[in-house]
Amino acid sequence: MNTDIAVIGGGASGLAAAISAKETAPESRVIICERMDRVGKKLLATGNGRCNLGNRNISSAMYHGSVDVMKIIGATCSAAEYFSRLGVICVSDSEGRMYPNSNSAATVLNALRLRCSELEIEEVCSFEITEIKGTSGKFELISENGRITAKRIIICTGGYAGPQYGTDGKMLGLLRKRGYRVAKITPADAPLRVAPDSVKGLKGVRVKGVVTAVSDGRKLASEKGEIQFTENSVAGICVFNLSHLFSKYEGKLSLFADLLPDMTEEEIIHYLKGIRKLRSSHQTEELLTGMFTKNLAIYLVKRILNRPLTDLISKISDNEIRSLAEAIKCLEFKVTGCSSWQNSQVTSGGIHADSIDKKLCSATEKGVYFAGEVLDADGICGGYNLQWAWSSGITAGRNCALSLNGG
DSSP states (O other): OOOEEEEESSHHHHHHHHHHHHHHTTOOOEEOOOHHHHHHHHHHHHHGGGGOOOEEEOOOGGGEESSSSSHHHHSSOHHHHHHTTTOOOEEOOOOEEEEEOOOOOOHHHHHHHHHHHOOOOOOOEEOEEEEEEEEETTEEEEEETTTEEEEEEEEOOSSSSSSSOOOOOOHHHHHHHOOOEEEEEEEEEEEEEEOOGGGGOTTOOOEEEEEEEEEEEEEEEEEEEEEOOOSSSEEHHHHHHHTTTHHHHSOEEEEEESSOTTTHHHHHHHHHHHHHHTTTBBGGGGTTTTBHHHHHHHHHHIIIISSTTBBBBGGOOHHHHHHHHHHHHHHEEEEEEOOOOOGOOOOEEEEEEGGTTTSBBBSSSSSSEEGGBSSSEEEEETTTTHHHHHHHHHHHHHHHHHHHTTT
Protein backbone atom coordinates (compact mmCIF):
# COMPACT_ATOMS: atom_id res chain seq x y z
CA MET A 1 0.00 0.00 0.00
CA ASN A 2 1.36 3.40 -0.98
CA THR A 3 0.40 6.77 0.49
CA ASP A 4 1.58 10.34 0.58
CA ILE A 5 1.27 10.71 4.36
CA ALA A 6 1.08 7.97 6.98
CA VAL A 7 0.00 9.05 10.44
CA ILE A 8 1.28 6.49 12.93
CA GLY A 9 -1.16 6.35 15.85
CA GLY A 10 -4.89 6.98 15.83
CA GLY A 11 -5.23 8.83 19.13
CA ALA A 12 -6.07 12.48 19.74
CA SER A 13 -2.95 13.97 18.14
CA GLY A 14 -3.00 11.46 15.30
CA LEU A 15 -6.59 12.23 14.33
CA ALA A 16 -5.91 15.98 14.49
CA ALA A 17 -2.74 15.55 12.41
CA ALA A 18 -4.50 13.52 9.74
CA ILE A 19 -7.34 16.04 9.43
CA SER A 20 -4.93 18.97 9.29
CA ALA A 21 -2.76 17.28 6.67
CA LYS A 22 -5.70 16.43 4.43
CA GLU A 23 -7.25 19.89 4.78
CA THR A 24 -3.90 21.44 3.82
CA ALA A 25 -3.25 19.11 0.87
CA PRO A 26 -6.67 17.83 -0.29
CA GLU A 27 -5.24 15.88 -3.21
CA SER A 28 -2.88 13.88 -1.03
CA ARG A 29 -3.59 10.41 0.26
CA VAL A 30 -3.58 10.25 4.07
CA ILE A 31 -3.67 7.01 6.03
CA ILE A 32 -3.92 6.52 9.81
CA CYS A 33 -2.06 3.43 11.02
CA GLU A 34 -3.42 2.21 14.35
CA ARG A 35 -2.15 -0.83 16.28
CA MET A 36 -5.48 -1.38 18.10
CA ASP A 37 -8.65 -2.68 16.49
CA ARG A 38 -10.05 0.86 16.27
CA VAL A 39 -8.86 4.44 16.67
CA GLY A 40 -9.41 6.68 19.68
CA LYS A 41 -9.58 4.10 22.48
CA LYS A 42 -7.57 6.20 24.93
CA LEU A 43 -9.54 9.31 24.02
CA LEU A 44 -12.74 7.59 25.12
CA ALA A 45 -11.30 7.14 28.61
CA THR A 46 -10.22 10.76 29.17
CA GLY A 47 -11.94 12.83 31.82
CA ASN A 48 -13.56 9.69 33.25
CA GLY A 49 -15.34 9.26 29.95
CA ARG A 50 -16.42 12.91 29.77
CA CYS A 51 -13.38 14.05 27.72
CA ASN A 52 -11.80 17.10 29.32
CA LEU A 53 -10.71 18.33 25.88
CA GLY A 54 -9.04 21.61 26.84
CA ASN A 55 -8.81 24.49 29.28
CA ARG A 56 -9.52 28.19 28.91
CA ASN A 57 -6.58 29.07 31.18
CA ILE A 58 -3.46 28.05 29.27
CA SER A 59 0.07 29.08 30.25
CA SER A 60 3.59 27.66 30.23
CA ALA A 61 3.29 26.99 33.97
CA MET A 62 0.92 24.14 33.17
CA TYR A 63 3.53 22.21 31.16
CA HIS A 64 6.83 20.42 31.71
CA GLY A 65 9.50 19.12 29.37
CA SER A 66 12.05 20.40 26.86
CA VAL A 67 9.59 21.21 24.05
CA ASP A 68 8.34 24.82 23.91
CA VAL A 69 4.67 23.94 24.10
CA MET A 70 3.34 27.50 24.18
CA LYS A 71 4.88 28.43 20.80
CA ILE A 72 2.81 25.66 19.22
CA ILE A 73 -0.37 26.23 21.22
CA GLY A 74 -0.15 30.00 20.75
CA ALA A 75 -0.10 29.57 16.96
CA THR A 76 -3.21 27.35 16.83
CA CYS A 77 -6.83 27.72 17.86
CA SER A 78 -8.26 26.75 21.23
CA ALA A 79 -9.95 23.40 21.71
CA ALA A 80 -13.34 25.13 21.84
CA GLU A 81 -12.72 26.84 18.48
CA TYR A 82 -11.37 23.67 16.92
CA PHE A 83 -14.32 21.54 17.92
CA SER A 84 -16.92 24.17 17.12
CA ARG A 85 -15.76 23.79 13.51
CA LEU A 86 -16.41 20.07 13.85
CA GLY A 87 -19.92 20.66 15.17
CA VAL A 88 -19.18 19.93 18.84
CA ILE A 89 -20.66 22.31 21.40
CA CYS A 90 -18.22 22.87 24.28
CA VAL A 91 -18.88 24.08 27.80
CA SER A 92 -16.45 24.99 30.57
CA ASP A 93 -16.57 24.80 34.36
CA SER A 94 -15.49 27.38 36.93
CA GLU A 95 -11.83 26.32 36.62
CA GLY A 96 -11.77 26.64 32.85
CA ARG A 97 -11.91 22.92 32.06
CA MET A 98 -13.70 22.33 28.77
CA TYR A 99 -15.97 19.41 27.98
CA PRO A 100 -18.37 18.52 25.18
CA ASN A 101 -21.88 19.62 26.10
CA SER A 102 -22.93 15.96 25.87
CA ASN A 103 -20.47 15.08 28.69
CA SER A 104 -19.42 12.12 26.56
CA ALA A 105 -16.00 11.44 25.04
CA ALA A 106 -17.73 9.45 22.32
CA THR A 107 -19.15 12.74 20.99
CA VAL A 108 -15.61 14.06 20.45
CA LEU A 109 -14.33 10.87 18.84
CA ASN A 110 -17.37 10.58 16.59
CA ALA A 111 -16.92 14.16 15.37
CA LEU A 112 -13.25 13.55 14.58
CA ARG A 113 -13.97 10.31 12.75
CA LEU A 114 -16.82 11.92 10.82
CA ARG A 115 -14.44 14.64 9.60
CA CYS A 116 -11.91 11.97 8.63
CA SER A 117 -14.61 10.20 6.64
CA GLU A 118 -15.63 13.44 4.90
CA LEU A 119 -12.00 13.99 3.88
CA GLU A 120 -11.59 10.35 2.80
CA ILE A 121 -8.83 9.71 5.30
CA GLU A 122 -8.29 5.98 5.55
CA GLU A 123 -7.95 4.03 8.80
CA VAL A 124 -5.78 0.92 8.84
CA CYS A 125 -6.32 -0.73 12.22
CA SER A 126 -4.65 -3.73 13.87
CA PHE A 127 -1.47 -2.53 12.16
CA GLU A 128 1.35 -2.53 14.71
CA ILE A 129 4.54 -1.18 13.19
CA THR A 130 7.59 -3.20 14.18
CA GLU A 131 10.14 -1.48 11.95
CA ILE A 132 10.58 1.73 9.97
CA LYS A 133 12.88 1.59 6.95
CA GLY A 134 13.91 4.11 4.36
CA THR A 135 14.31 7.86 4.25
CA SER A 136 12.40 10.94 3.12
CA GLY A 137 10.27 10.30 0.08
CA LYS A 138 10.04 6.58 0.70
CA PHE A 139 9.49 5.33 4.22
CA GLU A 140 8.53 1.70 4.64
CA LEU A 141 6.34 0.86 7.63
CA ILE A 142 6.54 -2.83 8.40
CA SER A 143 3.93 -4.78 10.32
CA GLU A 144 3.03 -8.43 10.69
CA ASN A 145 -0.09 -7.56 8.69
CA GLY A 146 1.69 -5.97 5.74
CA ARG A 147 3.68 -2.96 4.63
CA ILE A 148 2.86 0.64 3.89
CA THR A 149 5.14 2.90 1.86
CA ALA A 150 4.82 6.63 2.57
CA LYS A 151 6.44 9.83 1.33
CA ARG A 152 6.01 11.41 4.76
CA ILE A 153 5.24 10.09 8.23
CA ILE A 154 3.77 11.75 11.31
CA ILE A 155 4.51 9.87 14.53
CA CYS A 156 1.69 10.23 17.07
CA THR A 157 2.09 7.03 19.05
CA GLY A 158 2.05 8.53 22.54
CA GLY A 159 4.34 7.27 25.30
CA TYR A 160 3.93 4.50 27.85
CA ALA A 161 0.89 5.69 29.82
CA GLY A 162 -2.27 3.64 29.47
CA PRO A 163 -0.89 0.53 27.73
CA GLN A 164 -4.38 -0.97 27.92
CA TYR A 165 -5.31 1.59 25.25
CA GLY A 166 -2.40 0.76 22.95
CA THR A 167 0.34 3.12 24.16
CA ASP A 168 3.17 0.90 25.35
CA GLY A 169 6.21 2.97 24.30
CA LYS A 170 7.50 0.54 21.66
CA MET A 171 7.77 3.31 19.09
CA LEU A 172 10.11 5.27 21.35
CA GLY A 173 12.37 2.20 21.31
CA LEU A 174 12.37 2.19 17.51
CA LEU A 175 13.14 5.91 17.46
CA ARG A 176 16.06 5.47 19.83
CA LYS A 177 17.52 2.99 17.34
CA ARG A 178 17.18 5.63 14.62
CA GLY A 179 19.30 7.98 16.72
CA TYR A 180 16.68 10.18 18.36
CA ARG A 181 17.35 11.65 21.78
CA VAL A 182 14.69 10.51 24.26
CA ALA A 183 14.33 12.43 27.53
CA LYS A 184 14.02 10.40 30.74
CA ILE A 185 10.75 8.48 30.80
CA THR A 186 8.56 8.27 33.93
CA PRO A 187 4.81 8.16 34.61
CA ALA A 188 3.12 11.54 35.17
CA ASP A 189 -0.33 12.69 36.25
CA ALA A 190 -0.25 9.58 38.39
CA PRO A 191 -0.42 8.44 42.03
CA LEU A 192 2.85 8.48 43.96
CA ARG A 193 3.85 5.34 45.81
CA VAL A 194 4.81 5.47 49.47
CA ALA A 195 5.77 2.85 52.05
CA PRO A 196 2.65 0.70 52.72
CA ASP A 197 3.17 1.00 56.49
CA SER A 198 2.92 4.80 56.25
CA VAL A 199 -0.64 4.61 54.86
CA LYS A 200 -1.84 1.51 56.71
CA GLY A 201 -5.52 1.94 57.51
CA LEU A 202 -6.03 4.80 55.04
CA LYS A 203 -7.15 2.86 51.96
CA GLY A 204 -10.21 4.60 50.49
CA VAL A 205 -9.84 7.74 52.63
CA ARG A 206 -10.41 11.08 50.87
CA VAL A 207 -9.72 14.45 52.46
CA LYS A 208 -9.46 17.98 51.09
CA GLY A 209 -6.14 19.61 51.79
CA VAL A 210 -2.88 20.98 50.43
CA VAL A 211 0.02 18.76 49.35
CA THR A 212 3.57 20.15 49.18
CA ALA A 213 6.46 18.38 47.45
CA VAL A 214 9.80 18.76 49.25
CA SER A 215 13.31 17.56 48.44
CA ASP A 216 16.28 17.95 50.80
CA GLY A 217 14.32 20.49 52.82
CA ARG A 218 13.48 22.62 49.79
CA LYS A 219 9.85 23.29 48.90
CA LEU A 220 9.30 22.48 45.22
CA ALA A 221 5.58 23.05 44.64
CA SER A 222 2.17 22.89 46.33
CA GLU A 223 -1.25 21.84 45.09
CA LYS A 224 -4.67 22.12 46.71
CA GLY A 225 -7.44 19.58 46.27
CA GLU A 226 -8.78 16.21 47.35
CA ILE A 227 -6.10 13.86 48.68
CA GLN A 228 -6.83 10.18 48.14
CA PHE A 229 -5.15 7.16 49.69
CA THR A 230 -4.69 3.59 48.49
CA GLU A 231 -2.94 0.67 50.17
CA ASN A 232 0.44 1.88 48.89
CA SER A 233 0.06 5.33 47.35
CA VAL A 234 -1.16 8.90 47.70
CA ALA A 235 -3.38 10.08 44.85
CA GLY A 236 -5.87 12.73 43.75
CA ILE A 237 -5.46 15.48 41.16
CA CYS A 238 -3.38 17.58 43.57
CA VAL A 239 -0.87 14.70 43.78
CA PHE A 240 -1.08 13.94 40.04
CA ASN A 241 0.00 17.52 39.35
CA LEU A 242 3.14 16.99 41.45
CA SER A 243 4.04 13.54 40.11
CA HIS A 244 6.26 14.91 37.31
CA LEU A 245 8.76 15.90 40.04
CA PHE A 246 9.55 12.25 40.71
CA SER A 247 11.58 12.10 37.50
CA LYS A 248 14.01 14.76 38.74
CA TYR A 249 14.01 14.02 42.47
CA GLU A 250 13.77 10.24 42.50
CA GLY A 251 14.81 8.90 45.91
CA LYS A 252 14.78 12.37 47.47
CA LEU A 253 11.12 13.35 47.28
CA SER A 254 8.61 13.68 50.12
CA LEU A 255 5.00 14.84 50.24
CA PHE A 256 3.72 16.91 53.16
CA ALA A 257 -0.06 17.01 53.57
CA ASP A 258 -1.89 19.86 55.28
CA LEU A 259 -5.16 18.22 56.28
CA LEU A 260 -6.77 21.41 57.63
CA PRO A 261 -5.50 24.25 55.40
CA ASP A 262 -8.14 26.69 56.65
CA MET A 263 -6.90 26.50 60.26
CA THR A 264 -3.53 27.50 61.69
CA GLU A 265 -1.55 25.18 63.91
CA GLU A 266 -2.36 27.32 66.95
CA GLU A 267 -6.07 27.26 66.12
CA ILE A 268 -5.96 23.46 65.94
CA ILE A 269 -4.15 23.29 69.29
CA HIS A 270 -6.79 25.54 70.88
CA TYR A 271 -9.57 23.42 69.33
CA LEU A 272 -8.06 20.12 70.54
CA LYS A 273 -7.62 21.43 74.06
CA GLY A 274 -11.30 22.28 74.03
CA ILE A 275 -12.11 18.76 72.83
CA ARG A 276 -9.93 17.31 75.59
CA LYS A 277 -12.03 19.14 78.17
CA LEU A 278 -15.33 18.36 76.43
CA ARG A 279 -14.64 14.64 75.98
CA SER A 280 -12.41 14.02 78.99
CA SER A 281 -14.22 10.81 79.95
CA HIS A 282 -14.18 9.38 76.41
CA GLN A 283 -11.52 7.14 74.90
CA THR A 284 -8.64 8.54 72.85
CA GLU A 285 -10.03 7.08 69.61
CA GLU A 286 -12.79 9.72 69.82
CA LEU A 287 -10.41 12.69 70.06
CA LEU A 288 -10.68 13.66 66.36
CA THR A 289 -14.31 12.64 65.86
CA GLY A 290 -15.97 15.47 63.99
CA MET A 291 -12.73 16.66 62.41
CA PHE A 292 -12.01 13.75 60.06
CA THR A 293 -13.51 10.49 58.88
CA LYS A 294 -13.19 7.63 61.37
CA ASN A 295 -10.33 5.89 59.54
CA LEU A 296 -8.26 9.05 59.22
CA ALA A 297 -8.95 10.10 62.81
CA ILE A 298 -7.80 6.77 64.23
CA TYR A 299 -4.78 6.71 61.88
CA LEU A 300 -3.58 10.09 63.16
CA VAL A 301 -4.06 9.19 66.81
CA LYS A 302 -2.18 5.90 66.34
CA ARG A 303 0.68 7.39 64.32
CA ILE A 304 1.29 10.50 66.41
CA LEU A 305 0.21 9.72 69.97
CA ASN A 306 1.44 6.13 70.06
CA ARG A 307 -0.80 5.27 73.00
CA PRO A 308 -3.70 2.79 73.42
CA LEU A 309 -6.94 3.96 71.82
CA THR A 310 -8.71 2.97 75.03
CA ASP A 311 -6.85 5.57 77.13
CA LEU A 312 -9.00 8.45 78.34
CA ILE A 313 -8.74 11.68 76.38
CA SER A 314 -8.12 13.51 79.66
CA LYS A 315 -4.68 11.81 79.85
CA ILE A 316 -3.44 13.45 76.63
CA SER A 317 -0.76 16.04 77.41
CA ASP A 318 -0.28 19.51 75.92
CA ASN A 319 2.85 18.29 74.14
CA GLU A 320 0.91 15.44 72.55
CA ILE A 321 -1.77 17.86 71.40
CA ARG A 322 0.92 20.07 69.85
CA SER A 323 2.49 17.07 68.10
CA LEU A 324 -0.90 16.08 66.73
CA ALA A 325 -1.58 19.61 65.46
CA GLU A 326 1.84 19.69 63.80
CA ALA A 327 1.08 16.41 62.04
CA ILE A 328 -2.34 17.60 60.87
CA LYS A 329 -0.65 20.62 59.29
CA CYS A 330 2.41 18.80 57.97
CA LEU A 331 1.98 15.03 57.62
CA GLU A 332 4.97 13.51 55.81
CA PHE A 333 4.94 10.67 53.27
CA LYS A 334 8.25 9.65 51.71
CA VAL A 335 7.83 8.89 48.02
CA THR A 336 9.23 5.51 47.00
CA GLY A 337 8.13 5.51 43.38
CA CYS A 338 5.55 6.50 40.81
CA SER A 339 2.47 4.46 40.02
CA SER A 340 2.30 1.88 37.23
CA TRP A 341 1.84 2.92 33.63
CA GLN A 342 -1.70 1.55 33.72
CA ASN A 343 -2.61 4.09 36.41
CA SER A 344 -0.81 7.07 34.88
CA GLN A 345 -2.55 9.50 32.57
CA VAL A 346 0.46 10.75 30.66
CA THR A 347 4.17 10.16 30.03
CA SER A 348 6.86 12.47 31.33
CA GLY A 349 9.71 12.50 28.80
CA GLY A 350 9.81 11.58 25.12
CA ILE A 351 11.48 12.87 21.97
CA HIS A 352 13.67 15.74 23.16
CA ALA A 353 13.35 19.25 21.72
CA ASP A 354 16.89 18.91 20.34
CA SER A 355 15.58 16.29 17.91
CA ILE A 356 12.91 18.47 16.26
CA ASP A 357 12.58 21.89 14.64
CA LYS A 358 9.91 24.56 15.09
CA LYS A 359 7.69 22.81 12.54
CA LEU A 360 7.74 19.62 14.66
CA CYS A 361 9.82 18.01 11.91
CA SER A 362 12.79 15.80 12.71
CA ALA A 363 16.06 17.72 12.95
CA THR A 364 17.92 14.82 11.34
CA GLU A 365 15.46 13.17 8.95
CA LYS A 366 13.41 15.04 6.38
CA GLY A 367 9.84 13.88 6.11
CA VAL A 368 9.43 12.74 9.74
CA TYR A 369 7.07 14.75 11.94
CA PHE A 370 5.91 14.34 15.54
CA ALA A 371 2.85 15.28 17.59
CA GLY A 372 1.40 14.66 21.02
CA GLU A 373 2.66 12.64 23.94
CA VAL A 374 5.53 11.03 22.02
CA LEU A 375 7.30 14.38 22.43
CA ASP A 376 8.99 15.55 25.63
CA ALA A 377 6.04 17.64 26.82
CA ASP A 378 3.41 16.90 29.44
CA GLY A 379 0.83 19.00 31.24
CA ILE A 380 -0.96 18.92 34.56
CA CYS A 381 -4.51 17.60 34.86
CA GLY A 382 -7.31 19.79 33.54
CA GLY A 383 -7.39 19.39 29.74
CA TYR A 384 -3.87 20.66 29.11
CA ASN A 385 -2.56 17.44 27.60
CA LEU A 386 -5.41 17.19 25.12
CA GLN A 387 -4.93 20.83 24.11
CA TRP A 388 -1.31 19.93 23.38
CA ALA A 389 -2.48 16.91 21.37
CA TRP A 390 -4.80 19.02 19.19
CA SER A 391 -2.33 21.88 18.73
CA SER A 392 0.71 19.73 17.98
CA GLY A 393 -1.36 17.48 15.69
CA ILE A 394 -2.67 20.47 13.74
CA THR A 395 0.85 21.91 13.46
CA ALA A 396 2.58 18.69 12.42
CA GLY A 397 -0.17 17.77 9.97
CA ARG A 398 -0.12 21.16 8.25
CA ASN A 399 3.66 21.37 7.99
CA CYS A 400 3.95 17.79 6.82
CA ALA A 401 1.40 18.38 4.04
CA LEU A 402 3.10 21.62 2.98
CA SER A 403 6.44 19.78 2.69
CA LEU A 404 5.00 17.58 -0.06
CA ASN A 405 5.19 20.63 -2.32
CA GLY A 406 8.42 21.97 -0.93
CA GLY A 407 6.81 24.08 1.81
